[in-house]
Amino acid sequence: MSTHALTTKSAKRLAAVDRFLTFIRVFLVALIVVGLLAFVWQQIDADNPFARWRNPDARGLTGDQFKGLLISGLSQGSMYGLIALGYSMVYGVLGFINFAHGEVFMVGAMTGFIASEKFAANGMWEQNFVLCLLLIVLMAVFFSTFTAVLMERIAYRPLRNSPRLIPLITSIGVSFFIQNFVLGLFGPASKSYPRLPDWLSKQRSILTFEIAGTRLLVLVVAAVSMVGLWYVVERTKTGKAMRAVAEDKEIAALMGIDVNRTIVTTFAVGGAMAGIGGILWGLMFRSVTHMTGFLPGVKAFTAAVVGGIGNIGGAMAGGISLGSAESIAPMVILEPLGVPGVSQLKDAVAFTVLVLVLLFKPSGLFGERLSAEDRA
Amino acid sequence: MNARAMTLPRSAVDQDWRHVLRWGLICGLALVGLCLVGMPVELDKRAIIERHLSLGYLFVLMVPIGVGWVSSTLVALEGVENRRQGLYDLVTGLVVGLIGGGVLSLLMVGLDVWNLRDPLVNWSPQLFRFLTYENGMGFGAAAWLGTGALLGLVGAALHVVPAVVRRTTAFVVFGLFFLSVLEAAISDLSEGFGLESLTDWLYAKKGGLTVTSTVVVGLVIALASLATRGRVKAVTERYRDMEGVERQKASTILFVVIAVLCIVLPMFLGKIMNELLANVGIFLLLALGLNIVVGLAGLLDLGYVAFFAVGGYTTAVLTSPNSPWFAPELHFGVSLVFVVLAAALTGLMIGAPVIRMRGDYLAIVTLGFGEIIRLLFMSDWLGPYFGGAQGITNIPGVDLGFATVKGTDPRSVFYLVLVFCAIAIYTSWRLQASRLGRAWMAIREDEQVAEAMGINTVNAKLMAFVVGAVLASFSGAVLAAKVGSIFPTSFMILVSIIILVVVIVGGMGNIAGVLVGSFVLIGVLGGPKQPGLLQEFQNYKLLIYGVLLVFMMLKRPEGLVPSARRSRELHQDEFLQDAWLEGDKLDDEEGVAVAAAPTTVPGGGEGGEEE
Numbered sequence: 001m002s003t004h005a006l007t008t009k010s011a012k013r014l015a016a017v018d019r020f021l022t023f024i025r026v027f028l029v030a031l032i033v034v035g036l037l038a039f040v041w042q043q044i045d046a047d048n049p050f051a052r053w054r055n056p057d058a059r060g061l062t063g064d065q066f067k068g069l070l071i072s073g074l075s076q077g078s079m080y081g082l083i084a085l086g087y088s089m090v091y092g093v094l095g096f097i098n099f100a101h102g103e104v105f106m107v108g109a110m111t112g113f114i115a116s117e118k119f120a121a122n123g124m125w126e127q128n129f130v131l132c133l134l135l136i137v138l139m140a141v142f143f144s145t146f147t148a149v150l151m152e153r154i155a156y157r158p159l160r161n162s163p164r165l166i167p168l169i170t171s172i173g174v175s176f177f178i179q180n181f182v183l184g185l186f187g188p189a190s191k192s193y194p195r196l197p198d199w200l201s202k203q204r205s206i207l208t209f210e211i212a213g214t215r216l217l218v219l220v221v222a223a224v225s226m227v228g229l230w231y232v233v234e235r236t237k238t239g240k241a242m243r244a245v246a247e248d249k250e251i252a253a254l255m256g257i258d259v260n261r262t263i264v265t266t267f268a269v270g271g272a273m274a275g276i277g278g279i280l281w282g283l284m285f286r287s288v289t290h291m292t293g294f295l296p297g298v299k300a301f302t303a304a305v306v307g308g309i310g311n312i313g314g315a316m317a318g319g320i321s322l323g324s325a326e327s328i329a330p331m332v333i334l335e336p337l338g339v340p341g342v343s344q345l346k347d348a349v350a351f352t353v354l355v356l357v358l359l360f361k362p363s364g365l366f367g368e369r370l371s372a373e374d375r376a
Numbered sequence: 377m378n379a380r381a382m383t384l385p386r387s388a389v390d391q392d393w394r395h396v397l398r399w400g401l402i403c404g405l406a407l408v409g410l411c412l413v414g415m416p417v418e419l420d421k422r423a424i425i426e427r428h429l430s431l432g433y434l435f436v437l438m439v440p441i442g443v444g445w446v447s448s449t450l451v452a453l454e455g456v457e458n459r460r461q462g463l464y465d466l467v468t469g470l471v472v473g474l475i476g477g478g479v480l481s482l483l484m485v486g487l488d489v490w491n492l493r494d495p496l497v498n499w500s501p502q503l504f505r506f507l508t509y510e511n512g513m514g515f516g517a518a519a520w521l522g523t524g525a526l527l528g529l530v531g532a533a534l535h536v537v538p539a540v541v542r543r544t545t546a547f548v549v550f551g552l553f554f555l556s557v558l559e560a561a562i563s564d565l566s567e568g569f570g571l572e573s574l575t576d577w578l579y580a581k582k583g584g585l586t587v588t589s590t591v592v593v594g595l596v597i598a599l600a601s602l603a604t605r606g607r608v609k610a611v612t613e614r615y616r617d618m619e620g621v622e623r624q625k626a627s628t629i630l631f632v633v634i635a636v637l638c639i640v641l642p643m644f645l646g647k648i649m650n651e652l653l654a655n656v657g658i659f660l661l662l663a664l665g666l667n668i669v670v671g672l673a674g675l676l677d678l679g680y681v682a683f684f685a686v687g688g689y690t691t692a693v694l695t696s697p698n699s700p701w702f703a704p705e706l707h708f709g710v711s712l713v714f715v716v717l718a719a720a721l722t723g724l725m726i727g728a729p730v731i732r733m734r735g736d737y738l739a740i741v742t743l744g745f746g747e748i749i750r751l752l753f754m755s756d757w758l759g760p761y762f763g764g765a766q767g768i769t770n771i772p773g774v775d776l777g778f779a780t781v782k783g784t785d786p787r788s789v790f791y792l793v794l795v796f797c798a799i800a801i802y803t804s805w806r807l808q809a810s811r812l813g814r815a816w817m818a819i820r821e822d823e824q825v826a827e828a829m830g831i832n833t834v835n836a837k838l839m840a841f842v843v844g845a846v847l848a849s850f851s852g853a854v855l856a857a858k859v860g861s862i863f864p865t866s867f868m869i870l871v872s873i874i875i876l877v878v879v880i881v882g883g884m885g886n887i888a889g890v891l892v893g894s895f896v897l898i899g900v901l902g903g904p905k906q907p908g909l910l911q912e913f914q915n916y917k918l919l920i921y922g923v924l925l926v927f928m929m930l931k932r933p934e935g936l937v938p939s940a941r942r943s944r945e946l947h948q949d950e951f952l953q954d955a956w957l958e959g960d961k962l963d964d965e966e967g968v969a970v971a972a973a974p975t976t977v978p979g980g981g982e983g984g985e986e987e
Binding site: 169173301351358 | 414415674676729734745748751756757873880918919922924946
């Protein structure tokens with residue numbers, strides 16, 4: 001939105017807000033810089049006065065600790081990335097935030113739980129883990145895709161041409177509905193995935209990084225899905241149609257593209273990615289509730305904005321940056337500033353990242369890809 | 377559906393079978409979904425008509441009627457001769473209901489044969505007993521096929537019968553339903569007036585209306601609806617058309633009546649009902665604030681709960697002796713000044729960064745701020761100041777000299793809330809027609825155009841945030857005084873969303889709509905933690921809120937009680953089309969004027985131009 005060309009009278013008023021925003025920007029940057037400097041100082045020499053200034057009992061991080069944070073940030077971030085793809089693609093095509101996409105992810109995780117529990121009950125989980133994993137991934141992808149497509153058909157298609165906020169509000173309703181429907185179906189108890197086989201979950205050492213097998217699996221699967229999605233979007237005809245629809249629906253229709261079908265495909269692909277993400281979440285954290293989708297969903301949207309909405313590579317990169325920021329920043333910036341109980345502020349950090357990105361570079365780190373009308 | 381309307385059917389059996397099958401399956405799946413969520417069994421505990429009809433059965437029976445009605449709706453086309461509805465639609469409804477009943481019977485068979493209790497918690501013998509009326513499989517299946525078909529038929533028949541019958545039926549059914557829902561309120565009230573005999577006659581001992589009272593009251597409502605046909609509408613029309621002194625007089629009378637009712641009624645109500653009213657008031661206050669932000673200015677603030685929290689915590693810190701860091705133990709009234717300041721400041725702090733963002737980014741960022749504020753209140757970092765997860769306890773009530781307002785005396789809390797609500801309603805009402813209010817509405821409609829018209833959009837938006845924040849903080853202050861303690865868990869995002877549902881269901885941008893929304897939703901279903909009249913809904917109200925939000929957005933985005941201007945905006949295409957159709961009759965110049973400026977169509981009551 002171009003708000004700068006204004007009359008002189010209100011330009012004066014605008015400046016007050018702008019000055020305030022500049023102040024916030026400077027303050028936040030200063031905070032981050034001071035925190036980082038204090039951290040670096042602390043790492044070099046643990047007993048200097050600057051490092052001790054805010055937090056006298058900071059111990060700093062050992063190399064292994066730092067690597068651990070990085071790995072957990074990366075694996076969590078790649079999951080955010082997988083979910084963010086759905087947000088990003090839907091926003092690119094339809095121009096609204098599908099708030100209920102986090103719930104699609106939750107449906108995937110929930111399906112994975114039910115299937116894996118059944119497999120574990122008849123012993124297949126231990127005997128033939130790889131086959132089971134494939135099967136639960138397939139099922140989760142199926143149900144997530146189904147949810148996403150159904151959602152589009154029932155709730156979003158009739159609203160295709162309404163004002164932008166209307167589908168967003170609808171999607172909040174959809175999200176609420178799915179959460180509570182799942183709560184009604186499966187009960188409020190937290191559900192835990194069966195134990196993973198030892199060969200998968202044991203610690204491995206790769207390039208001096210100590211990494212749990214599960215996290216490695218998450219990283220590999222996320223990378224593979226990402227490449228697959230990239231191939232679909234950039235190299236196939238369907239992908240071309242999707243890009244065309246994202247650019248301009250009417251002209252795409254004139255070119256003989258079935259817009260409805262393409263939009264359904266977009267939802268389906270996003271849903272499939274969220275389904276895979278759901279299984280990975282289940283394997284990594286091993287517990288699922290009906291609320292599992294909410295926070296990862298909002299954070300994944302943040303990731304999509306960080307990477308530049310509508311930009312598929314950006315969504316993945318945004319997810320990874322957000323995941324790392326969320327896991328590293330509390331220890332590296334907040335701890336040296338003397339904030340106690342930093343791990344509680346993980347979510348707050350993620351939201352602050354969103355505010356920061358929107359304050360400094362609203363189009364995201366890698367640029368947004370939207371049609372002209374959506375950019376307004 | 378369109379194809380159905382185009383080609384006229386030759387006979388009643390010449391149905392569009394794909395359409396019928398689709399709606400039949402939708403009906404069936406809705407029924408199965410309802411059952412598996414556990415709603416019928418849970419709601420079966422609440423009787424509507426003695427032991428003949430429970431809320432649980434009502435919910436199940438509603439589905440075929442609704443789907444029967446929807447599936448046999450004729451899509452009327454402009455300029456095409458539409459066929460009369462008749463036997464054909466009855467058959468549609470019948471078959472749709474029959475298929476629905478069939479699917480439900482299949483569920484029953486499934487319940488009997490397999491045990492899926494493990495993932496599906498409601499796959500239970502209770503559900504089986506509920507569905508079979510405790511009479512075994514065969515009876516249940518036959519009964520559901522029969523009732524399904526019958527109800528589908530009833531749903532479709534509503535299109536066929538004359539409008540008078542439809543209207544009267546609707547009045548009777550909804551009247552009886554509300555009478556039954558309001559059981560607690562009515563018996564409480566009649567106890568206050570010493571009319572226990574009325575309650576005893578009206579309601580059965582185990583809850584629900586008695587059969588005789590159902591028949592009698594039903595007849596009374598039917599007669600009343602027949603007698604008043606068209607009159608109520610005429611009266612409201614006349615009120616709307618009044619001008620000047622006459623209108624002022626009528627409004628004053630209306631106002632006095634409502635004010636007296638609000639002041640007198642609670643005296644006759646018991647503790648529970650007053651508590652309920654106080655809760656409704658707290659949420660009404662929030663909804664009025666959000667109505668300014670979302671309804672008037674069109675800024676979708678999903679973190680609205682942040683201001684609620686700020687109000688609550690400021691009051692707690694300033695009045696409670698248990699405040700961990702700074703406890704001046706001020707009087708509620710004095711602390712209110714600081715509450716307003718703190719809320720306005722928070723409104724500016726949250727508003728300033730988001731003001732330039734696109735509408736949907738604004739929604740997510742405010743959601744983020746709402747979470748950040750809750751997480752900060754909960755964290756160990758600010759724990760020494762705000763008590764962390766333990767919150768702040770021992771907040772004193774409001775000492776008024778002659779009485780103390782505190783949670784143990786819900787009536788006093790209600791009066792306190794009433795004062796704040798009156799202030800909020802007055803403010804919103806005055807703001808609506810003011811220069812600022814019109815600026816908000818212009819921004820909501822089209823920001824760029826508003827800016828081009830010389831409206832300072834940044835200031836207007838900030839003001840919306842500040843006013844909304846102050847109203848929400850009042851609500852928070854009342855909550856703190858009422859509950860006597862304050863915890864971060866009271867300020868989940870859930871609260872924001874429930875208030876959003878209230879505003880949207882009631883009618884965005886309309887004070888009367890917000891009032892209706894809070895009474896219907898918070899009063900009947902209940903708030904995030906507070907129970908409503910239908911306590912059985914406790915586990916399902918969020919589900920229903922979700923469904924309502926989607927439904928309203930799809931079918932009636934302007935809400936139950938729409939604001940004239942807002943609904944014109946939402947149905948702009950239709951208004952333009954109407955104006956275009958009318959334009960044929962009018963002379964050209966006028967037609968263009970109407971089409972070009974749909975917001976200044978007479979009857980809106982507000983002038984659209986800036987001075």
